[in-house]
Amino acid sequence: MVESVAPKIGDVAPDFTLPDTAGQKVTLSDFQGKMNVVLAFHPLAWTSV
Amino acid sequence: MRAFEGRYAEFARWDTQVLGISVDSVPSKKAWAESLGVKSFPLLSDFWPHGAVSRRYGVLRPEGFSERAIFVVAKDGRVRFSKVYPTKESPDLAEILGVVEELESRRWARAYLLTESGEAPQQAPLRSLGPWSPGRRFRLLSFGFDLDDPGLGLLRLGQGQV
Numbered sequence: 001m002v003e004s005v006a007p008k009i010g011d012v013a014p015d016f017t018l019p020d021t022a023g024q025k026v027t028l029s030d031f032q033g034k035m036n037v038v039l040a041f042h043p044l045a046w047t048s049v
Numbered sequence: 050m051r052a053f054e055g056r057y058a059e060f061a062r063w064d065t066q067v068l069g070i071s072v073d074s075v076p077s078k079k080a081w082a083e084s085l086g087v088k089s090f091p092l093l094s095d096f097w098p099h100g101a102v103s104r105r106y107g108v109l110r111p112e113g114f115s116e117r118a119i120f121v122v123a124k125d126g127r128v129r130f131s132k133v134y135p136t137k138e139s140p141d142l143a144e145i146l147g148v149v150e151e152l153e154s155r156r157w158a159r160a161y162l163l164t165e166s167g168e169a170p171q172q173a174p175l176r177s178l179g180p181w182s183p184g185r186r187f188r189l190l191s192f193g194f195d196l197d198d199p200g201l202g203l204l205r206l207g208q209g210q211v
Contacts, residue, residue: 006107006131013122016102018070020091021079026068032126036065036149039120040053041108043136045073045081 013039050087056142057089063149064124068093072100072114108133121148 007013017027031037050069053060060067067090071078074096082092095102095115103115110116119140121130130148134140 006133007120007128009128009131011128012126013120013128014102014105016105018093018095018102019075020093021075021082023075024091026091026093028068028122029126031066031122031124033124034064036063036124036152037122038053038060038065038067038145038149039106039118039122040050040067040069040140041103041106041115041118041120042050042069042071043110043114043117045071045077048137 013037050082050092051085052139052142054085054087054089056146059146060149063146063153065149066090070095070102070115072096072103072109119145121145121152123152 013028015027015029017025020026028037028039053067053069057067069087069090069092071092072095073081075094078092078094082088100109100113100115103109106118106120108116108118116133117136117138117140118133119131120128123129129152130145132140
């Protein structure tokens with residue numbers, strides 16, 4: 001698969017929908033106009049890598 | 050993620066939602082969140098399609114899990130900060146809080162400083178144009194604003210009066 005280039009400062013953030021720990025869907029664009037969003041990517045749960 | 054949990058109120062203060070993302074499955078993240086005591090913000094599973102969101106953000110490592118990375122998305126939907134960290138390093142939360150504080154503090158000023166072609170607010174001083182909202186644009190007629198304090202005065206106008 002082709003790796004994407006990270007969005008640059010000023011780019012529209014790519015939208016997505018992912019499940020949370022309760023299985024509820026969370027969509028990034030739902031926050032637009034309401035909240036700033038910090039996307040905190042981390043490697044793996046349970047272990048430090 | 051525990052660090053974000055500990056300072057969550059400071060993010061909320063700047064109208065900021067934190068979303069934790071990794072390729073772990075929902076059950077795995079649920080158990081992990083409980084073990085860490087993380088409950089103030091969602092932990093999302095970029096599990097299926099595997100790493101699709103991480104890939105889209107350019108942070109999927111060849112090993113199949115994501116980098117440790119932060120993106121700040123402002124209320125206008127645009128990326129305003131991004132940083133990738135060595136995986137064993139914790140992000141400096143003060144730096145991220147500084148970014149969102151600045152976004153909130155400048156939000157009014159930015160609306161008036163954007164230039165766009167389009168309909169000009171004819172003859173109307175800026176202060177009578179009504180409240181600013183996301184997506185609203187004005188055209189600058191000139192750089193010499195008819196305000197008591199050009200530049201800095203404009204910032205004060207945005208924050209206090211509309």
